[in-house]
Amino acid sequence: MAQYDVIIIGGGPGGYNAAIRAGQLGLRVACVDKGVDGGATLGGTCLNVGCMPSKALLHASEMYDAAANHFAELGIEVSPKLNLTQMMAQKAASVGQLTKGIEFLFKKNKVDWLRGAGRIAGPGKVEVTGDDGKVTAHEAKNIVIATGSLPSSLPGVEVDGNRIVDSTGALSLAEAPKSLLVIGAGIIGLELGSVWRRLGAQVTVVEFLDRITPGMDAEMAKTFQRSLTKQGMVFKLGAKVTGAKASKTGVAVTVEPVAGGAAETLAADYVLLCIGRRPYTDGLGLDTVGITQDRRGFIETDHGRTSAPGVWAIGDVTVGPMLAHKAEDEAVACIETIAGKAGHVNYGLIPSVVYTSPEVAWVGATEEELKAQGRAYKVGKFPFSANSRAKINHETEGFAKVLADAVTDEILGAHLIGPQVSEMIGEYCVAMEFRAASEDVARTCHPHPTRSEALRQAAMGVEGWTMQA
Numbered sequence: 001m002a003q004y005d006v007i008i009i010g011g012g013p014g015g016y017n018a019a020i021r022a023g024q025l026g027l028r029v030a031c032v033d034k035g036v037d038g039g040a041t042l043g044g045t046c047l048n049v050g051c052m053p054s055k056a057l058l059h060a061s062e063m064y065d066a067a068a069n070h071f072a073e074l075g076i077e078v079s080p081k082l083n084l085t086q087m088m089a090q091k092a093a094s095v096g097q098l099t100k101g102i103e104f105l106f107k108k109n110k111v112d113w114l115r116g117a118g119r120i121a122g123p124g125k126v127e128v129t130g131d132d133g134k135v136t137a138h139e140a141k142n143i144v145i146a147t148g149s150l151p152s153s154l155p156g157v158e159v160d161g162n163r164i165v166d167s168t169g170a171l172s173l174a175e176a177p178k179s180l181l182v183i184g185a186g187i188i189g190l191e192l193g194s195v196w197r198r199l200g201a202q203v204t205v206v207e208f209l210d211r212i213t214p215g216m217d218a219e220m221a222k223t224f225q226r227s228l229t230k231q232g233m234v235f236k237l238g239a240k241v242t243g244a245k246a247s248k249t250g251v252a253v254t255v256e257p258v259a260g261g262a263a264e265t266l267a268a269d270y271v272l273l274c275i276g277r278r279p280y281t282d283g284l285g286l287d288t289v290g291i292t293q294d295r296r297g298f299i300e301t302d303h304g305r306t307s308a309p310g311v312w313a314i315g316d317v318t319v320g321p322m323l324a325h326k327a328e329d330e331a332v333a334c335i336e337t338i339a340g341k342a343g344h345v346n347y348g349l350i351p352s353v354v355y356t357s358p359e360v361a362w363v364g365a366t367e368e369e370l371k372a373q374g375r376a377y378k379v380g381k382f383p384f385s386a387n388s389r390a391k392i393n394h395e396t397e398g399f400a401k402v403l404a405d406a407v408t409d410e411i412l413g414a415h416l417i418g419p420q421v422s423e424m425i426g427e428y429c430v431a432m433e434f435r436a437a438s439e440d441v442a443r444t445c446h447p448h449p450t451r452s453e454a455l456r457q458a459a460m461g462v463e464g465w466t467m468q469a
C-alpha cells in the first residue's frame, strides 16, 4: 500500500496547484482525478469545460465579430465566413495542449497521478477506483478534497445535452443557433450568450432577479446591461422559467414574472441553463471521517481545515467565489500550512472578471457594500472615451471607477468596464494588497499611450484632479 504525505482528490485548479506546490516543498504527493464528463485529462472544470474552452470561443467569436462589423472602419474590407468545425477544433487543440501541460508539471514535480474516482475510506485512507473497476488503497497523512462543482439543475428544465444544454453543451454546439434562450444572467450566461450572439444567434436572457450579474457593482451592471442590449441581447429580468419542453427542432420555454402575472411561452432553437453551480461531493465518503456539509452542500473550512483532523478542502467545493484563481490561492495556502509554513488567503482581494466585450473586472468592495457598512468613501472615475489609446483603437466604451476611504484614502474597490480590462485589474490587486492609497496610483508613472492610463486618471479623480477629462 502506497504511503503519502498528501493525497489530493481532484485535479482542477485547486487540486493540480496543490499537487505542484506539495511536490515543490518536497512532500510525497498523489493527485486522484477521474477527468470531467468522461474525459481522461487533468485540469478539472477550468481546463476541460470551463475557463479555457469558453475563453477560446470568446476570443474566436470576437475576432469573427470584429471582421464582420468593425474591420471596415479601419479600412480593412473582408467578408468573413464562419467555419464552426475549425473554431471548435482550435479550441480542442489548445485545451489538449494545456491539459498535457499539467501532466508535464506533475512529472516535473514528482506528483503521482492516480487515475480514477477517489473515495475517503476513513481517517488517512483513500480508495481509488480505476476505469477498469479495480480498486486500489492508499494512505496519507493529509487528504485534500478538491473535487470542484457541477452545474445546478432546475426542476422542469431537463438538460438533455441536445436542445437543452448546460455550459458544457453550450461549448460544443454542432451548429450556430438562430435563437438561444439563456436561463440566468450570471457570468456563464453572458459569456456564452455573447459567443453565440456574435456567431449569429438571437439571444434572450431570462433572469430571476431584477438585475444582471449579482455581486457586480450596481452602476457597472447597469452600464454592462445597456451595452449588451445595444449589441442585440434581450433581457427578461424579474422572470422565472417554470418549464422547458424540447422537440427535435427546438424548445418551448414557459416563463412567468417573479412578482406574479401571466405566463408566456418562448420558442428557441436551444436553451442554456446556467443558474449557478453546486459543490461536487458525490460518492466521496465524507461520512467515513464525519465531515458534514452546509445547507447547500459546501464543505465548511477554517483556513482550509475541515472538521475532520487531517482532511482539508479547497476550491469550488468550499464556500466562497467559484473561481479558478480562488481555488489556486487556497491550494497554495493549504499546502504551505500542511508543510508548516504560514498559508494565507486574502478573501477581500479576489478579483472577478466577465470576459465579454466590453469586459468587466473588479476587485474589493462595491459601492453598495460600502454603503451597507456605513463607510465614508470617495469616488474617482475616468471614461475610456477620454483615453487616447482606447480612442485610436475605436474601443471607447466604458470607464474605470476607484473607491477610496474618505479619511485614509486607502483604495477599497476598483471597478472597470471597457476594453481588455481583465488584463488591467491586477494593477489594483497589487496596489490593494499593499494597502495603497488612491494617491499612490495617481502619482505612479504609467506608460503612454495605454489603456492603463485610465486607471491612473480615475485614481486622480478621487482627490478631484483628473487631468484628461
Ligand code: FAD
Pocket (backbone or CB within 6 Å): 009, 010, 011, 012, 013, 014, 015, 016, 032, 033, 034, 035, 036, 037, 043, 044, 045, 046, 047, 049, 050, 051, 052, 054, 116, 117, 118, 119, 146, 147, 148, 149, 167, 168, 188, 280, 282, 283, 284, 314, 315, 316, 317, 322, 323, 324, 325, 326, 327, 355
Ligand atoms: P474543478 O475544476 O471542478 O476540478 C475538480 C476535479 O475533481 C474534476 O476533474 C473532477 O472530475 C474531479 N473529481 C471530482 N470528484 C472526484 C472524485 N471523487 N475522484 C476523483 N476526481 C474527482 N473561473 C475563473 O476563474 N475564470 C474563468 O474564466 C472561468 N470560466 C468558467 C467558465 C465555465 C463555462 C465554467 C463552468 C466555469 C468557469 N470558471 C471560471 C470557474 C472555474 O472553472 C472553477 O472555479 C474551477 O475550475 C474550480 O476549481 P476546482 O479545482 O475547485 O474544481
Ligand code: NAI
Pocket (backbone or CB within 6 Å): 154, 183, 184, 185, 186, 187, 188, 189, 191, 206, 207, 208, 209, 212, 213, 214, 239, 240, 241, 274, 275, 276, 277, 321, 322, 323, 352, 353, 354, 355
Ligand atoms: P452565476 O451565479 O454567475 O449566475 C447565475 C444567475 O442565475 C444569477 O444571476 C441568478 O440570479 C440567476 N438565477 C438563479 N436561479 C434562477 C432561475 N430559476 N431562473 C432564472 N435565473 C436564475 O452562475 P453561472 O453563470 O451558472 O456560473 C457559475 C459559476 O461559474 C459562477 O459562480 C462563476 O464564478 C463561475 N464562472 C466564472 C467565470 C469567470 O470568472 N469569467 C466564467 C464562467 C463561470
